[in-house]
Each structure stands twice: as C-alpha cells, then as structure tokens.
Amino acid sequence: MRYYFVLTIFSCVFAYEKDLTFSVQAGKTDCFYHKVLPNEVIDLEYQVIDATHGELDISFQLADPVGRIIVADYKKSENAHRHTAALNGDYRFCFDNTFSTFSQKTVFFDLMIDTEENQDKEYDEDKEMEFGANSAESYMMRMRDISESVSRVRDNVSTARRLQELHSAHEARDRNRAEEMCAKVMTWSMVQIVLMMTVGATQVFFLKSLFEDRGSSSYKKLIPGLGSQ
Template sequence: MSRVATSILAVFVLQTVNFSRSELYNKQLTIYAEPGRQECYYHPIAASENINLQYEVIHGGHGEPNINFRLMNPNRNILVVETKRDKGQHKLVAYETGAYQICFDNTISSFNQKIVSFTLEITAANQKEEQLRELRKEMLLDYQFDKAYTEIDSYIRKIQVNLMKSRQTQDFIRAHEARDRNLAESNYAMVNNWSWAQFLAMILVGLLQVIMLRSIFSTDGTLYQFWKRF
C-alpha cells in the first residue's frame, strides 16, 4: 500500500470492533485540520454496504468555520466533493470493495486551525454477516503496519497540539504583560507632565502675586499708577 503525499499529516485506518446484524461500524472522531494542510482517513468497505457520513466544523479558529470535503472510492474516483462547507451529510452505497478515502482539506486557510467532528456509519446491505466479516478481516490484515504507524503518529500529533497550546498561552500572557507595561508607562508620563504643568503654574502665580504686592506699596511704580485708576 503506497504512502499518502507529504501534505497529509496523518492517515488512520479505522477498523471494526463489534459487529451486529444491522450495524457493522459506527464511530465518531474529532480531528484537527492544520492550516494549509489536508487530513485524510481510510476505512475498508465491502461492495453493497451502505455508507452514512456526517461532518461538522465545530471550531474555525479566528476565521470562518469552513472546510473542503472529499470522498473517494478504492480506485481514487471522487464520489463526493464539497468546498467551503461548515457541515455536511452523505448517504451512498459502496459499489467497490476496498479502502475508501475521506479527506478534510484546510488549504483554504493560511493561519486558522479547524476542529472537525465527523461520524462514519457502515451498515450491511444484502450480504451475509459472516461473509462481510471475513472480507473485512482479510482487508484489515493489509493495514496492520499502517495502523501501528498511525498510532505513533497520533501520539506525536497530540504532543504537538499540547505544545502549540502551551505556546499560545505563553504568547497570550506576554501580550497582556506588554499591554499592562505600556499602560503603566503612559500613565506615568501623563502624571509626570501634569505635575510639571502644575509646578510651573504655581511658580507663575507666585511671581504674579509678588509683583502685585510690590506694585501696591511702591507709589512711584507704573503698576501703582495703574491700580490707582480703579
């Protein structure tokens, strides 16, 4: 089985755990779609099985909660394609046996990480349960190596997400500290300037009072003659 392109962060092989007569597979996943990347997932589906897939962008970062969606059959023929949608639901019948590809493309965003929740439900059609079970077991044997690889990749991605959250928190704290520091410096400058203005006003008022008092008691001065008119 060939590897996906480097633009795809992770490939998960979804496998069936419990079988019943009416429902072969039903699972909900929540994924992170990094900006400028696409996330693709594979699941083995037998011919004539019913596919019911629902997805919704539950968080769009600071932008619009939109994402591109694509569903392809084992021959890489596109069955469903949607662009810039916040949610969608599709029901169809598988006509070929193999690994179906589900892709969430976030290349429409350069900075915003999207969080997408999707549910994949596979139900039996007109085939016997035992035949479908044996077919799926044979298909899953081909994905054992990829499953182990993707489990490791999943842990690495979780660590990366936690590190990213820690960095965002640190950046948020630094931004608050810078804003508080700028506000304190601005208030200090305003108080300092206002204090100088009051100090100069007090000096001017004091000088004016001294001049007025001297003019009252100095009978030969020009100001005394001026006051005498009133």
C-alpha cells in the same frame, strides 16, 4: 436450533460506526481510509468545531477505490452525506485545509457503514432454508417480528447517539467561540485601561503645571533646553 436463530437475528443489526475529533494543520490535507463492500451504505457527518484564526470551514472529498470523486465540499463548516457503495475496496475521506495559511482547524467526524441490507438478505436466505426443512411457520414469523423489533431499537438508539454527538460538537464549537470572544474582550479592556490611565496621568500633570509659577522649571523639565534659547 433456537440459539442459531437468535444469533442470526442479532448478527443482522450490527454496523460499523466510528467518530473522532482531530486537527488539520494549516496548508495540510488529512485523509482516512475504510474498506466498504458493494451495496453497503456510507453515512457520514463532519463539523468544524474550532479554528486558531479565521472562519470555521474546511474542504471535504469522498473518493471511491478507483479514485473517482463522489462528494466534494469546498470551505464548509459542516455537512452530512449518504452514499451507497458500488465498488469493493478502500474509500478515501479527505479533509483539505490547504487554503488556510495560519489557521489550524479542529474537526469532528462521524462515520457509519450500515451492513443491515446485506445481513437481512442473509437472514432471508437462512429463513427460506428452514421453511423447506420444517413447517414451523408460526415460529419463524415470531422470530421475524423479534428481528424487526431489534432492528427498530438499534436504529433509534443509533439515531439518538448520533444526535447527542452532534449536539456535543455544537456545544464544543460554541464554547470555543465564547472563550475566544472572552479573550478578545479581556485584551481590549486591558488596552483601554492602560490608555485611560496614561491619558489621566498626562492631564493631571498639565493641570498641575497651570497652577505653578511660570518662571519655574516645570516646562523646562518637560522640554529640555527650553530656557537656554
């Protein structure tokens, strides 16, 4: 009987969680689907961490199984949403990059479907049945305390994990920006070096020509046909 209670306690703290990083091509829309039961909580976060050109932004939509739009974001770099499902079915998560002509966006997406409320309800029903079957009230109270402690630990660990993933996404975005800025600085520096060498060589050539004989062919070499006029 004790094994049964322990199994029930640990089964009530599990929830679905998934994070992924993907690319949305310019002018395209990528959608994901996940089945959600009524009264389950949809907790999601997304962030644009890289773009080939332009701003780090994307449009987002969350739709229920009948196609009704629940959440709609337009051209945002990051956002977080929490929604309690009212219908049973596949919910749609779409990332829209159709407003971009050339820029490909890299998006970090974290989704968690929390089933704790439903599982806690099942646990309460099992507990009531056991109360009716025996009088071990103190034992059930201890099991309830253990269940609450495990739930708190699960929540704290899940929160810490999501914060680490979010900080990792911020770090990836900042690194991409720094690398892009470094590439621009290097390109502009090379252009400036070539321009300075060209200007310097031209100045040396004309300065040298000032000290040569005016009757020499320096200007004739520079401007063909000058001496024939």
